[in-house]
Amino acid sequence: MSRYEDDEQFRLFVQRQWGRLLRTAYLLTGDRGTAEDLVQSALEKTHRRWGRVLRRDAPEVYVRRAMVNTAISWRRRRRPLEVPLLTSDSASMPDAYAQVEERQLLLTALRRLPPRTQAVLVLRYFEDLSEADTARVLGCSVGSVKSQASRGLARLRVEFAPPAPQSPVGLQEEPA
CATH class of the missing domain: 1.10.1740 (Rna Polymerase Sigma Factor; Chain: A)
Structure with a gap:
């Protein structure tokens, strides 16, 4: 050629x-x-x-x-230098931009993952590559892709877990 x-x-x-x-x-x-x-x-x-x-x-x-x-x-x-947010900056308000904000939070959480885990999640779930194709791109085993994906998803789930409900102050039972 x-x-x-x-x-x-x-x-x-x-x-x-x-x-x-x-x-x-x-x-x-x-x-x-x-x-x-x-x-x-x-x-x-x-x-x-x-x-x-x-x-x-x-x-x-x-x-x-x-x-x-x-x-x-x-x-x-x-x-990168991380700039801590004020608590008022991180409070989310339900509005028309909620989906955009949630996506931005996801991208921010993704950035905090180790680079290889981040690459696995991007290739597997955003690029929709198979485990075998992801392993081929990264030059690693399919098992490594599976474990990195599992750990990365677990960390993201922790970040996005709803806060545990707290009982109201007036309704707490007193010890007997």
Whole structure:
């Protein structure tokens, strides 16, 4: 295959996959600008090896693996500063934006997970990849994907568990 044909195939691949790759990158980074940088970086790495990628691996798998590895590497280098919220900032009011707020809380909770667990959850549940495909993208075993997903979901469930009901002060029984 000529260099021109390779470049044309790569261009078509980017056109078809850009939206999905950007969504995955956003879920991995939590910021649209950083997500665009992540996709660009992964596509740059993929383009350099495009001929080999086509022969050996599915391009989607290679790009996602590059995105996950790059996101983990960036996260290690740039520890984000966490800004504590005031209690008034975190109080949610039921309104028309409740779904958007809940999604934002989910993304925030997802960011607090370890990078590999975060990658497993994004690939499995947001990208809807099978356990085998997720394992292939991450270069690990299916069992590792299952355990990471289980632990990650358990942590998210704890974050989103409804608060335990408290009995009213006046109705508490006194010890006999």
